[in-house]
Structures are given as structure tokens and as C-alpha cells.
Amino acid sequence: MSRLTVKIDTDAITSNVATLVGRTTAAVMAVVKADGYGHGLVEAGRAARAGGATWLGVAQPHEALELRALGDEGRILTWLYGPDFPARELIEAGVDVSVSSAEVLGEIVAVSRDGAPCPRVHIAVDTGLGREGVTLAELPGLLELVKAAQREGLVRVVGMWSHLAWADAPGHPTIDLQARVFRQALVIAQQASIALEVRHLANSACTLTRPDLHFDLVRPGIAIYGLPPVEDPEGKNFGLKPAMSVTSEIILVKDVPAGQGVSYGHEYVTVHPTTLGLVSAGYADGVFRAAGSVAEVSVRGRRYRIAGRVCMDQFVIDLGPATTVCVGDEVTLIGPGGPSAQDWATAVGTIDYEIVCRFGGSRPKTFS
Numbered sequence: 001m002s003r004l005t006v007k008i009d010t011d012a013i014t015s016n017v018a019t020l021v022g023r024t025t026a027a028v029m030a031v032v033k034a035d036g037y038g039h040g041l042v043e044a045g046r047a048a049r050a051g052g053a054t055w056l057g058v059a060q061p062h063e064a065l066e067l068r069a070l071g072d073e074g075r076i077l078t079w080l081y082g083p084d085f086p087a088r089e090l091i092e093a094g095v096d097v098s099v100s101s102a103e104v105l106g107e108i109v110a111v112s113r114d115g116a117p118c119p120r121v122h123i124a125v126d127t128g129l130g131r132e133g134v135t136l137a138e139l140p141g142l143l144e145l146v147k148a149a150q151r152e153g154l155v156r157v158v159g160m161w162s163h164l165a166w167a168d169a170p171g172h173p174t175i176d177l178q179a180r181v182f183r184q185a186l187v188i189a190q191q192a193s194i195a196l197e198v199r200h201l202a203n204s205a206c207t208l209t210r211p212d213l214h215f216d217l218v219r220p221g222i223a224i225y226g227l228p229p230v231e232d233p234e235g236k237n238f239g240l241k242p243a244m245s246v247t248s249e250i251i252l253v254k255d256v257p258a259g260q261g262v263s264y265g266h267e268y269v270t271v272h273p274t275t276l277g278l279v280s281a282g283y284a285d286g287v288f289r290a291a292g293s294v295a296e297v298s299v300r301g302r303r304y305r306i307a308g309r310v311c312m313d314q315f316v317i318d319l320g321p322a323t324t325v326c327v328g329d330e331v332t333l334i335g336p337g338g339p340s341a342q343d344w345a346t347a348v349g350t351i352d353y354e355i356v357c358r359f360g361g362s363r364p365k366t367f368s
């Protein structure tokens with residue numbers, strides 16, 4: 001096992017959720033899908049609850065069931081599945097379920113008819129993302145089915161929701177366009193006499209930039225981990241603190257002459273006699289191979305670019321000729337005083353979401 005360590009500051013998640021709660025009059029659903037964006041499903045869920053999240057949101061049914069199994073008793077919504085999803089388990093566990101099609105509604109009604117408790121359903125509306133949800137054209141037909149099932153007491157529609165395509169580009173015209181379509185969907189629901197408990201649209205970016213689109217419930221994900229997807233005009237990161245840090249260790253230092261090629265393909269060649277440091281972490285640990293020669297790490301408060309290619313379990317940094325760095329020194333890949341998840345994202349051409357999912361998914365985490 002390499003020396004890569006992923007530490008999660010659960011107090012930061014609690015504090016970030018409390019900060020978001022303070023920015024809205026809506027209820028907050030903390031999104032903890034994909035193992036809490038790599039921060040730990042159950043730990044992130046608990047920390048979010050402590051910060052005032054009255055809802056937790058997950059994409060996949062098994063995540064909702066795991067939260068329940070490990071003791072979460074609050075409201076949970078899950079939204080991503082096809083018609084073969086575990087409807088009975090979810091409904092018996094008191095998980096709210098999203099409906100994107102008549103087929104899924106049919107499954108839910110069938111389970112209910114078969115004696116399960118009355119399911120709590122949120123209708124997903126595709127207002128322009130082109131992903132989950134029914135289109136505005138399909139909505140009246142779906143609501144007819146809902147009304148028939150509601151008359152028999154087989155289902156309760158409690159929510160209507162949608163998701164934005166461009167929320168991280170404040171001012172993008174699609175935001176208002178999607179909001180308008182969402183409002184039309186709400187009117188259609190109202191005309192069908194469907195009494196909604198919660199209407200929800202906002203992800204992190206929308207929660208931070210568009211208070212007028214919070215409706216009854218906001219669904220921040222990345223922001224609860226301290227990584228806002230939009231820039232704070234006040235330069236204070238909206239008061240959010242990154243919750244994940246990633247460190248490793250120098251396991252070998254050695255002096256080499258000028259002209260020494262480093263790592264596979266000799267992409268990096270030393271220009272002076274220097275000292276190389278071998279870091280115990282590689283692409284098997286979530287260090288993007290694309291980070292070779294571009295991403296930086298920090299040791300003893302100084303930044304070093306990765307020298308040449310990232311290997312499966314290791315990479316090299318050039319410590320320079322007069323280094324005091326020695327074996328056992330901590331290497332910060334992400335963390336206070338070192339690079340951020342956004343720095344890694346910029347270096348490898350992705351978003352910080354993928355960076356934390358990848359590092360966090362690579363191994364057991366430690367929590368504080």
C-alpha cells in the first residue's frame with residue numbers, strides 16, 4: 001500500500017452546511033452521492049445533518065439504503081435508476097423516490113398496491129438539461145397517472161424538481177429559460193390539484209448565486225465539501241472550507257547528475273546536479289496520470305512540480321541541489337498550504353468534482 005492518506009475534516013462539512021443554511025430561507029438537501037463526492041457517504045451525511053441539512057440526496061438507491069441501514073432517520077431522496085430499481089426496499093425504508101417516467105411510476109404504484117407504505121414521490125422535470133426528468137410535453141400525461149394513483153391512496157406526490165445545465169456560469173441565458181419552464185411545470189401541477197410540499201431546482205452554484213431560484217429546497221453538493229463551483233466576488237470562498245486533504249510521504253531521496261532522465265519516457269531531464277525525491281503515490285491511488293509534468297505538490301511549504309510521468313504507485317519531484325527535504329517528510333497533494341483540488345483540476349483539465357471523487361474513492365479515508 002502506498003503512503004497516500006486522504007483525510008476528511010467532517011467539522012468543515014458541518015460548518016459549510018451551516019453556512020449554506022444561513023444563506024437561504026429554503027430547506028437544505030446535502031447531496032452525498034458517489035460516496036459523498038469521495039468524502040465518505042455516511043460520514044458526510046452525518047456531518048451535513050449536524051450542520052442543519054434536513055434532507056440528504058443521493059443518485060443511486062443503494063446509497064439511500066446504506067444511509068438508512070447505518071441509522072439516518074431524516075428525509076432522503078434518490079433519483080437515478082431505471083425501471084428495475086429496488087422500489088419496495090426504498091419505500092419500506094421511507095426513502096423519497098424520484099420519478100422520471102411512467103414506467104418508474106408504475107413500479108412504485110405496484111409496490112404500494114402490494115401493501116408497502118404510501119410512497120413519497122418527487123416528479124423530475126427536464127427543463128432543458130436533457131438528462132433525467134419528463135419533458136413538459138410528457139408532464140400532463142404523467143400527472144393523469146399520478147392523480148389516478150393518488151385517488152386510490154397508492155402514492156403521494158410531495159415534490160417537483162429539475163436540474164440546471166449552466167448554473168456554474170452565472171448570467172447564462174439557459175438559467176432563466178430553465179427556471180421559466182420549471183415554473184410552467186409547477187403551474188401544470190397546480191392545475192392538476194397536486195399539492196407539492198417541496199419544489200427544488202438549485203445545485204451549489206445556483207444556491208450561491210441565485211437566491212430567487214431557491215424555491216422550498218436547495219440541493220448543494222460540491223459546496224458542502226468546501227469547493228464552490230463559482231467564484232466569490234468577495235474573495236472569501238463564500239466562507240466555505242475544503243474538507244478533503246491528501247498527503248503522502250517522501251520514501252527516498254538521492255543525488256543525481258545533470259542530464260538524468262526521470263521516470264518512464266524521460267519526459268523530465270535534470271538540468272543541474274540535483275536531488276530527486278520519490279513520492280509514494282501513483283495513478284493506482286487516484287493521482288491522475290495526466291498530472292505528470294504539470295501538477296504541483298508541496299513539501300515543507302515549498303511547491304514542486306511533478307517531474308515527468310506519474311507511475312502506478314509512485315512519482316518523482318526534483319528537490320533542487322541544496323534541499324533539506326528528507327525521507328519521511330510529508331508531501332501535500334491537496335491541503336492547507338499546498339495545492340487545492342481546483343489546482344489539480346486546472347492542471348489535468350477537469351473539474352475539482354472529479355479530483356475529490358478520484359482521490360476519495362481510491363482508499364480508506366481517515367476522519368476528524
Ligand SMILES: *Cc1c(COP(=O)(O)O)cnc(C)c1O
Pocket residue numbers: 031033059079163202203204205219220221222223229
Ligand atoms: C449532483 C447533483 C446536485 C449537486 O450538484 P453540485 O453542483 O455538486 O451542487 C444536485 N442535484 C442533482 C440532481 C445532482 O445530480
